[in-house]
Amino acid sequence: MRLILLGYGIVGQSLTELFSVRKKELLERYGMHPRVVAIVDKGGAVINAKGLDLDVVRKIKKKHGTVAAVPEQGICGASVLNIIEQTDAEVVVEATPTNLETGEPGMTHIETAFKAGKHVVTVNKGPLALAQPALMELAAYNGVNLRFSGTVGGGTPILDFGRKCLYSDKLLFIEGILNGTTNFMLTEMNKNGLTFEESLRLAQEKGYAETNPSLDVDGLDTAAKLVILANWLLSMEVTLKDVSIKGIRKVKSEDLKDAEDKGCAIKLIGQIKDGLKVAPTEIRKDDPICIGGTLNAVKFHSEFAGDEIIIGKGAGGLETASAVLRDLLEIRDKISVA
Numbered sequence: 001m002r003l004i005l006l007g008y009g010i011v012g013q014s015l016t017e018l019f020s021v022r023k024k025e026l027l028e029r030y031g032m033h034p035r036v037v038a039i040v041d042k043g044g045a046v047i048n049a050k051g052l053d054l055d056v057v058r059k060i061k062k063k064h065g066t067v068a069a070v071p072e073q074g075i076c077g078a079s080v081l082n083i084i085e086q087t088d089a090e091v092v093v094e095a096t097p098t099n100l101e102t103g104e105p106g107m108t109h110i111e112t113a114f115k116a117g118k119h120v121v122t123v124n125k126g127p128l129a130l131a132q133p134a135l136m137e138l139a140a141y142n143g144v145n146l147r148f149s150g151t152v153g154g155g156t157p158i159l160d161f162g163r164k165c166l167y168s169d170k171l172l173f174i175e176g177i178l179n180g181t182t183n184f185m186l187t188e189m190n191k192n193g194l195t196f197e198e199s200l201r202l203a204q205e206k207g208y209a210e211t212n213p214s215l216d217v218d219g220l221d222t223a224a225k226l227v228i229l230a231n232w233l234l235s236m237e238v239t240l241k242d243v244s245i246k247g248i249r250k251v252k253s254e255d256l257k258d259a260e261d262k263g264c265a266i267k268l269i270g271q272i273k274d275g276l277k278v279a280p281t282e283i284r285k286d287d288p289i290c291i292g293g294t295l296n297a298v299k300f301h302s303e304f305a306g307d308e309i310i311i312g313k314g315a316g317g318l319e320t321a322s323a324v325l326r327d328l329l330e331i332r333d334k335i336s337v338a
Contacts, residue, residue: 004084037087038052090335156311177296181221185217186265242276266282
């Protein structure tokens with residue numbers, strides 16, 4: 001399987017590391033030999049039709065900050081769209097940063113890949129939050145697959161669990177904690193009495209929150225994940241504008257104390273029930289999804305099986321890379337059958 005990798009940050013580098021570490025196992029267990037033929041980052045690209053030496057590329061990326069510095073194979077100022085269209089590959093892995101305003105550049109990357117007859121695996125929530133129904137339709141029209149299990153829950157198989165394990169049942173509603181940064185902040189505010197500002201600084205020091213934390217603390221990241229869950233698992237045709245969103249900026253110490261007195265905790269909960277909603281919500285401490293730290297927890301309520309809960313890490317380079325690999329294996333199986 002030949003791959004084009006767009007975006008070479010933490011997830012992209014973790015994915016190539018995973019390929020190197022599991023090379024023998026992937027071949028022996030799955031009959032899969034992933035061959036990365038092109039990688040693109042902000043500084044340029046590196047291309048080798050026979051397959052890149054991933055260990056060398058990672059070392060040069062860490063030393064020089066761009067894959068364009070790879071001798072002989074590196075290209076400064078490369079056209080990403082030309083690489084997608086003209087490089088022989090079966091799959092494009094889209095791992096550029098999330099943009100919830102326009103979905104770019106990921107949106108154009110995905111659309112270009114489809115029109116070039118290439119399958120796509122993405123960890124970029126932006127295009128899906130803004131146009132998932134249209135993208136799924138475009139993929140079907142071009143006879144290719146779009147997979148995105150790493151967009152919700154990182155390496156925790158939330159989308160796969162809901163899609164496959166509950167396939168024979170009828171999902172009635174979904175709710176849960178879908179953002180590890182805000183869960184960490186609320187946990188610290190409740191446990192250690194920190195203010196919102198203090199918990200945010202701590203989250204930034206630990207690398208959980210970005211310098212601009214708006215996607216997390218204003219509920220946009222959770223909302224994007226709700227959209228993906230609703231479309232993929234409940235066949236709803238919704239986008240980000242269909243979500244009622246309230247973040248955690250206005251949560252005060254007294255709010256947490258009032259909740260504590262009732263045997264509850266305040267968590268940023270995303271819910272799909274009579275619409276899509278994100279808001280700080282009081283939940284009982286004995287509720288299984290009332291978890292602390294940076295974990296995610298999702299409760300699926302189905303007609304016959306009742307409540308099913310999945311808990312796990314919601315982010316992390318290797319964790320999310322493992323979800324990308326899971327999607328690649330699924331696409332490989334579909335290609336083999338076809």
